[in-house]
Amino acid sequence: MNEPFDFLVIGAGLVGCALARELARYEARVAVVEQNWDVGDGVSKGNSSILHTGFDAKPGTLEARLVSEGHRLWNEQADELGVPIERVGAVMLALDEEQLQALARYFENAHKNGVKDVERLSAEQALARVPHANPAALGGLWIPRESITCTFTACIALAEHAAVNGAQFFLGARVTNIERIEGLYRVTTTQGQHYARWLANSAGLWGDTIAGMLGRNGFTITSRKGEFLILDKTARAYVPHILLPVPTRISKGILAAPTLNGNVLLGPTADDIEDKNDTSVSADGLGRARRGALQLMPVLAHEPVVATYAGLRPASSTGEYVLEVDAQTNQIVTAGIRSTGLSAAPAIALEVMRRLGAAGALPHLKKSLVPRPVRVWATGRVRPCFDPSRLCENPDFGQILCLCETVSRAEITQAIHAPIPATTLDGIKKRTWATAGRCQGFYCTAAIMQTMSDELGRPLTALTKRGPGSEVIAPDEPHA
Numbered sequence: 239m240n241e242p243f244d245f246l247v248i249g250a251g252l253v254g255c256a257l258a259r260e261l262a263r264y265e266a267r268v269a270v271v272e273q274n275w276d277v278g279d280g281v282s283k284g285n286s287s288i289l290h291t292g293f294d295a296k297p298g299t300l301e302a303r304l305v306s307e308g309h310r311l312w313n314e315q316a317d318e319l320g321v322p323i324e325r326v327g328a329v330m331l332a333l334d335e336e337q338l339q340a341l342a343r344y345f346e347n348a349h350k351n352g353v354k355d356v357e358r359l360s361a362e363q364a365l366a367r368v369p370h371a372n373p374a375a376l377g378g379l380w381i382p383r384e385s386i387t388c389t390f391t392a393c394i395a396l397a398e399h400a401a402v403n404g405a406q407f408f409l410g411a412r413v414t415n416i417e418r419i420e421g422l423y424r425v426t427t428t429q430g431q432h433y434a435r436w437l438a439n440s441a442g443l444w445g446d447t448i449a450g451m452l453g454r455n456g457f458t459i460t461s462r463k464g465e466f467l468i469l470d471k472t473a474r475a476y477v478p479h480i481l482l483p484v485p486t487r488i489s490k491g492i493l494a495a496p497t498l499n500g501n502v503l504l505g506p507t508a509d510d511i512e513d514k515n516d517t518s519v520s521a522d523g524l525g526r527a528r529r530g531a532l533q534l535m536p537v538l539a540h541e542p543v544v545a546t547y548a549g550l551r552p553a554s555s556t557g558e559y560v561l562e563v564d565a566q567t568n569q570i571v572t573a574g575i576r577s578t579g580l581s582a583a584p585a586i587a588l589e590v591m592r593r594l595g596a597a598g599a600l601p602h603l604k605k606s607l608v609p610r611p612v613r614v615w616a617t618g619r620v621r622p623c624f625d626p627s628r629l630c631e632n633p634d635f636g637q638i639l640c641l642c643e644t645v646s647r648a649e650i651t652q653a654i655h656a657p658i659p660a661t662t663l664d665g666i667k668k669r670t671w672a673t674a675g676r677c678q679g680f681y682c683t684a685a686i687m688q689t690m691s692d693e694l695g696r697p698l699t700a701l702t703k704r705g706p707g708s709e710v711i712a713p714d715e716p717h718a
């Protein structure tokens with residue numbers, strides 16, 4: 239039998255990685271198993287990258303409390319983790335009388351949730367803040383601490399901080415069976431077996447499947463798809479703040495938001511779907527996302543689209559976060575973290591630690607922690623190729639492979655040799671933004687793959703977009 243882990247986390251999304259990071263602060267053997275070939279490749283890669291204050295959450299709920307705490311924790315820890323945050327603020331816009339009345343309720347709601355810096359705006363004040371917003375707006379709310387971040391960086395940073403402090407990550411390892419044997423869990427994955435004293439179910443859309451393997455059938459998870467369009471950087475000047483609609487009954491609604499990288503995001507839609515693997519986009523969904531956002535800002539109709547994507551919200555049948563720490567069975571559940579998990583992840587992890595502490599299940603804290611290694615570039619920051627001292631240090635910072643996003647060979651190399659290495663093209667994109675620009679990899683993919691092949695020591699035919707089955711070059715295809 240392999241030496242048992244003290245804690246084994248299933249799922250390397252934002253929540254599982256935040257939990258692994260908290261657990262790695264203790265004298266414990268911690269493992270994370272993830273079916274994808276990179277961390278943050280599930281729900282956590284397809285969101286709006288907004289750090290919510292929780293102003294619009296249902297007062298008194300666990301979600302309201304943890305979103306608010308998570309917002310604070312991210313702001314406190316962002317520098318240490320190397321996670322960029324830009325406090326752009328949000329304007330919620332009312333476009334008819336009914337929405338104007340709803341704004342009053344959201345204002346009160348924000349105060350009930352302790353978000354007391356929210357202000358009501360007249361139509362003139364709203365348009366002064368966002369001059370290109372729909373001139374038919376009747377009024378708005380100003381939520382100054384709503385912020386934008388990069389969900390990729392956030393998840394990778396949490397995972398890397400856990401990894402450098404001893405947490406072991408097993409990627410490409412899908413959990414297929416769980417048994418309880420002599421007080422331990424035996425977890426069978428597509429890449430072998432592990433034993434653990436405690437098990438954390440942080441499996442996102444598959445939280446109910448993992449719960450079923452453990453004989454817990456208290457909730458089901460369904461997927462609610464959100465489709466997005468990314469506009470070219472020419473659109474950014476029109477969108478100084480996050481522009482929010484008045485939420486609908488089922489979702490926060492379709493927004494227009496600046497991204498840290500200088501683009502503008504339109505979306506998401508909210509459609510309940512059966513297939514938890516279906517992250518395709520459709521003409522219908524993208525059309526609705528675009529029309530929804532154009533109601534807030536019609537001038538964006540003229541801006542070119544550079545990319546589209548879809549994310550799936552894991553909606554639980556309980557309508558709330560499912561968060562449990564069961565000291566009888568040594569199980570932790572963090573499920574149904576639907577549309578606010580980026581913001582709440584650090585607080586969800588801390589809440590689990592509080593409950594583990596109360597159950598007397600935490601070992602001693604480590605005397606000191608290893609910091610996450612500093613990256614030369616974080617999303618939205620100035621590229622190292624513009625820094626002469628960096629160029630003197632390593633001329634590869636001047637060898638630009640991705641022209642649209644100005645990504646150098648040295649940044650790609652650094653991503654490949656990071657504590658959680660980028661081993662796929664999507665992994666490189668998530669860490670460096672290479673291929674995410676206007677050409678979407680048309681001009682740079684070959685050069686990036688050559689660098690990956692050199693650095694990883696793998697033939698070009700073995701390189702994939704997101705793991706086995708997504709090879710970029712067919713083995714018998716001629717290539718340079």
Ligand SMILES: Cc1cc2nc3c(=O)[nH]c(=O)nc-3n(C[C@H](O)[C@H](O)[C@H](O)COP(=O)(O)OP(=O)(O)OC[C@H]3O[C@@H](n4cnc5c(N)ncnc54)[C@H](O)[C@@H]3O)c2cc1C
Pocket residue numbers: 248249250251252253254271272273274278279280281282283284285286287288289290411412413414440441442443444445463464465506548549550551552572575576577578579580581582
């Ligand atoms: C359209 C959309 C917009 C959103 N916008 C925002 C926003 O702006 N701000 C915000 O705060 N939140 C937002 N969210 C919510 C946020 O993205 C989620 O709450 C968060 O990503 C959930 O993280 P997670 O770790 O629970 O799930 P995941 O990221 O899905 O992690 C679970 C992991 O478990 C793995 N797994 C599952 N089954 C197995 C198995 N059998 N074996 C091994 N591994 C397994 C999966 O592969 C996955 O990687 C949005 C979500 C969507 C979809």
